[in-house]
Amino acid sequence: MGHLFQSKVRDRLLNPKLTIKRVLHVPNLSTNLISVHQVTEDCRVIFSPYSCEFREMATGQMTGAAEEKHGLYVLRRETLQPHQIQPKLACTSQSSHSDIWLHHYRLGHPPFHLLKAMYPILFKQVDPSVFYCDVCELSKHHQVSYPISHKRSSHPFALIHSNVWGPSRSLNCSGARWFVTFIDNCTRMTWLFLLKDKVIVSTVLPHFYSMILTQFGSPIQKFGTDSARDYFN
Numbered sequence: 001m002g003h004l005f006q007s008k009v010r011d012r013l014l015n016p017k018l019t020i021k022r023v024l025h026v027p028n029l030s031t032n033l034i035s036v037h038q039v040t041e042d043c044r045v046i047f048s049p050y051s052c053e054f055r056e057m058a059t060g061q062m063t064g065a066a067e068e069k070h071g072l073y074v075l076r077r078e079t080l081q082p083h084q085i086q087p088k089l090a091c092t093s094q095s096s097h098s099d100i101w102l103h104h105y106r107l108g109h110p111p112f113h114l115l116k117a118m119y120p121i122l123f124k125q126v127d128p129s130v131f132y133c134d135v136c137e138l139s140k141h142h143q144v145s146y147p148i149s150h151k152r153s154s155h156p157f158a159l160i161h162s163n164v165w166g167p168s169r170s171l172n173c174s175g176a177r178w179f180v181t182f183i184d185n186c187t188r189m190t191w192l193f194l195l196k197d198k199v200i201v202s203t204v205l206p207h208f209y210s211m212i213l214t215q216f217g218s219p220i221q222k223f224g225t226d227s228a229r230d231y232f233n
Contacts, residue, residue, distance in 0.1 A: 043056055053065050096126055153184075156184055157219070160182050160183065161183045161185060163180070164198055172194065178198045180193050180195060
């Protein structure tokens with residue numbers, strides 16, 4: 001309960017000055033510890049080698065109990081009265097919350113239920129659902145998928161979609177760093193032209209129009225782009 005006893009203290013009732021030996025002090029301990037001095041303001045605390053009892057001052061009724069485990073007295077929560085002991089845990093609970101937020105930030109904002117699996121000792125008396133991170137909420141939003149479109153042209157070359165991509169970090173074997181695509185809205189047929197410079201789009205476009213007209217005997221009725229300058233140079 002805040003003090004770890006490893007050896008018996010002799011003459012504790014006869015000697016007015018109590019000397020405690022082999023006390024373990026851990027400033028960064030994440031386990032909630034209860035100050036015996038603060039608890040005794042409201043009740044009597046009775047220690048034995050293997051257990052500890054909390055009793056009311058006036059009636060002597062037991063309000064809580066603890067069992068000795070590895071040198072520490074661990075509270076049994078099923079016998080604990082929250083109104084008796086909860087105020088003593090307030091400061092340690094705040095410290096635990098701070099540690100949880102610190103780990104959440106340092107590890108790149110993982111989900112709190114995952115953080116609990118990684119550090120269960122931080123969540124001994126903390127529910128992961130009480131934490132809410134605005135950064136996680138905004139950055140992990142999923143984009144709503146686009147609905148499937150059935151608006152296809154009734155015949156080829158009624159609408160051609162085009163887009164220019166580049167520049168590439170490395171040149172291909174022909175020295176091109178750009179390319180332009182032409183996609184027929186009806187058949188999804190795609191033509192791709194490699195470009196050494198994107199300004200060549202203004203010459204590729206008339207060439208593509210003439211090719212469609214010559215090979216298929218059908219002129220392009222509509223031409224869809226992102227209104228980039230490359231098409232109008």
